[in-house]
Amino acid sequence: MDLHSILAFTLVAAIAIASPGPATLMAINNSLAYGPRYAVWSSIGNASGLFCLSAAAMLGLGALLASSEWMFNAVKILGAGYLFYLGAKQLLKKTPMLAGDVQAGGSQVKPSRMKLYKSAFLTAATNPKATMFFTALFPQFIDQGAALLPQFLLLTSIFMALSLASLSVYAALASRAKGVLTRPAFSVWISRLVGSTFIGFGAAILAMRRQAA
Numbered sequence: 001m002d003l004h005s006i007l008a009f010t011l012v013a014a015i016a017i018a019s020p021g022p023a024t025l026m027a028i029n030n031s032l033a034y035g036p037r038y039a040v041w042s043s044i045g046n047a048s049g050l051f052c053l054s055a056a057a058m059l060g061l062g063a064l065l066a067s068s069e070w071m072f073n074a075v076k077i078l079g080a081g082y083l084f085y086l087g088a089k090q091l092l093k094k095t096p097m098l099a100g101d102v103q104a105g106g107s108q109v110k111p112s113r114m115k116l117y118k119s120a121f122l123t124a125a126t127n128p129k130a131t132m133f134f135t136a137l138f139p140q141f142i143d144q145g146a147a148l149l150p151q152f153l154l155l156t157s158i159f160m161a162l163s164l165a166s167l168s169v170y171a172a173l174a175s176r177a178k179g180v181l182t183r184p185a186f187s188v189w190i191s192r193l194v195g196s197t198f199i200g201f202g203a204a205i206l207a208m209r210r211q212a213a
Contacts, residue, residue, distance in 0.1 A: 001143050001151050006158070009141040013159045016133070017166045022083060022123050022201045024170050029194055031171035032178055034110050039171035041113040042120035046167065047160040049124025054156040057134035058148070072128060076205055079126035083202030086123070090195030129208060 023046040031039040124130065142151050 001141070001146060001154065005141045005143070006154070009137075009155055010158055010162070012137065013162050017159070017162050020170075022127070022198065023120060023163070023167060025194060025197055025201070026086075026120055026123060027167040027171045028174040030116060031174040032190070036168075036171045036175045038110065038113070038116060039167070039174075041116040043164050043167040043171070045117035045120030046124045047163050048117075049121045049127075050130070050160055050163055051156055052125050053127070053131045054134050054138075054152070054159065056131055057138060058152050075126065075128045075131075076208055079123075079128060080202040080206040082122055082126055083198050083205065086119075087195040087198030087200075087202065090191055090198065127205065129205065 026042050026046070027039045030042050138152075138155060141155065142148065
């Protein structure tokens, strides 16, 4: 793989990653509710999910999703259902998102790092659009005459690094705006906006149609 291909892939990946999605919303959510350090764990979970999707694409599972109607629909429903669950959880929450969960003594209860990691991992790993994105993207930049594994590791590492950088920037910006967004007048509406946006992302995945091979 030559330098030109690597740079071209990096540019395409950066453009794709810069577009806000469920992972971005989750990083902002966690940064506002618990602090930017907690957003790091959801960002790592998202990157781990991207690695699994990338590996699935390299193993041909992405092509299988494109050719199998029932499998594509199963993954699509799973991914959309999980986003619906996250959205409903925010909408039905009795306390505003930015107030966090509160113990009887008044102290804030923060979720475990593993819980944040798992939630972001599931959000990424159950996104059929991302799997098919990798399936369509990788062949454009991989040198078929060279060993595939080193190229796969390089391209995937670039994508994961860009994702982590992007989510870290979003989380940092959200943290800086926290003083305004945590005001009671804004907090309730932000919780509703976050929940509605998660549901919107789920509806978008549910509306996806498999491209005919």
